[in-house]
Amino acid sequence: MFRLPELRAFCASFASVYRSASIHTRLAHLSTASGSTIGDLTSRPANLSENSTDHVAILGGGNLGIALARGWVRAGRFSPSRVAVTRRKPARLAALEAEGFVTGLTSAKASAQAHIIVLAVQPQQLPALLKDIAPAIDPSRHRVISVVSGASIADIRGVLGQQVDVVRAMPNTAVVIGESMTCLCGDDGVALDEAQALFDLVGRTLVISEDMIGAATALCACGIAFFLRTVRAAMQGGIEIGFHPEDAALLAAQTAKGAASLTLQAGAHPEREIDRVTTPRGCTIAGLNEMEHQGLSSAMIKGIVVSANAAAGLYKTD
Numbered sequence: 001m002f003r004l005p006e007l008r009a010f011c012a013s014f015a016s017v018y019r020s021a022s023i024h025t026r027l028a029h030l031s032t033a034s035g036s037t038i039g040d041l042t043s044r045p046a047n048l049s050e051n052s053t054d055h056v057a058i059l060g061g062g063n064l065g066i067a068l069a070r071g072w073v074r075a076g077r078f079s080p081s082r083v084a085v086t087r088r089k090p091a092r093l094a095a096l097e098a099e100g101f102v103t104g105l106t107s108a109k110a111s112a113q114a115h116i117i118v119l120a121v122q123p124q125q126l127p128a129l130l131k132d133i134a135p136a137i138d139p140s141r142h143r144v145i146s147v148v149s150g151a152s153i154a155d156i157r158g159v160l161g162q163q164v165d166v167v168r169a170m171p172n173t174a175v176v177i178g179e180s181m182t183c184l185c186g187d188d189g190v191a192l193d194e195a196q197a198l199f200d201l202v203g204r205t206l207v208i209s210e211d212m213i214g215a216a217t218a219l220c221a222c223g224i225a226f227f228l229r230t231v232r233a234a235m236q237g238g239i240e241i242g243f244h245p246e247d248a249a250l251l252a253a254q255t256a257k258g259a260a261s262l263t264l265q266a267g268a269h270p271e272r273e274i275d276r277v278t279t280p281r282g283c284t285i286a287g288l289n290e291m292e293h294q295g296l297s298s299a300m301i302k303g304i305v306v307s308a309n310a311a312a313g314l315y316k317t318d
């Protein structure tokens with residue numbers, strides 16, 4: 001059981017781990033802000049600046065949309081005045097407005113003024129959004145990037161027009177710190193290259209076929225939560241063996257980062273790095289085997305499969 005001071009310390013340390021992704025605390029703030037209707041637009045930046053050849057409209061200013069907006073600005077790709085972010089309750093974008101982003105436009109107007117349009121609403125919200133922006137879409141000028149789980153390129157073109165360039169991207173919330181893993185698919189050509197270049201700025205990318213996007217959703221987008229849960233579990237273990245929560249959070253997260261970096265830099269199978277740590281009759285193999293007896297690998301594999309199956313069924317039009 002926690003005593004109150006320990007509980008406070010636990011919460012503070014947990015917030016500090018998540019703060020690197022910024023959106024956790026900021027969205028907590030946003031979600032407590034009062035709602036307003038689309039008509040309440042007057043106090044916000046009203047338009048994207050003059051030249052509309054290099055502006056982005058992020059339609060759906062939620063967890064991922066906001067992380068993308070901040071990630072591209074942090075990477076130096078856009079100034080905030082070139083990024084419009086929309087949602088139906090724009091008052092909840094007050095924090096972005098304060099950072100200089102354009103938050104005062106409807107999705108249709110933001111699309112009309114932009115060159116790149118990012119669809120970032122939930123799957124069930126997409127049909128209404130597509131219907132809303134369809135009249136503003138000009139296939140000769142617009143490139144559409146969808147991060148919406150489950151909705152295919154054909155679904156989107158079915159509403160916006162067959163000539164429109166549509167690329168699907170599956171990033172994760174680490175875009176905000178430039179550490180996403182983003183899978184992309186689309187027709188070979190400039191639109192796909194441009195989209196890949198955009199996501200290269202906020203992490204690493206891989207072009208895949210569209211039938212693998214559901215799998216990428218599970219492994220990369222949902223994967224952030226899976227790995228964070230393992231960090232939290234390690235942290236809890238660390239507390240039980242004697243570390244204060246804030247120290248346990250640092251030790252667990254930095255060790256997880258080191259393990260991931262070793263795999264990425266060596267480009268080798270993780271088991272090779274594990275072999276270097278598991279001395280015969282040692283404490284690492286003892287702990288590792290106990291975790292396997294308890295189902296560690298099996299739980300992760302099963303969770304990813306269930307997640308991928310769920311991702312495949314997310315988009316429904318009726």
Ligand SMILES: NC(=O)c1ccc[n+]([C@@H]2O[C@H](COP(=O)([O-])OP(=O)(O)OC[C@H]3O[C@@H](n4cnc5c(N)ncnc54)[C@H](OP(=O)(O)O)[C@@H]3O)[C@@H](O)[C@H]2O)c1
Pocket residue numbers: 059060061062063064065086087088089090092107120121122123125128129132147148149170171172173221222
């Ligand atoms: N979160 C992730 O880690 C992640 C990773 C990869 C892919 N994705 C995909 O990205 C999409 C967004 O996910 P999310 O987690 O960011 O969801 P979210 O936090 O619920 O954000 C969705 C946002 O869309 C806005 N919205 C809904 N209808 C709209 C409309 N017609 N016009 C403009 N804005 C509208 C909502 O605000 P209002 O209610 O105010 O309109 C909300 O802020 C989903 O399809 C998800 O599957 C998410």
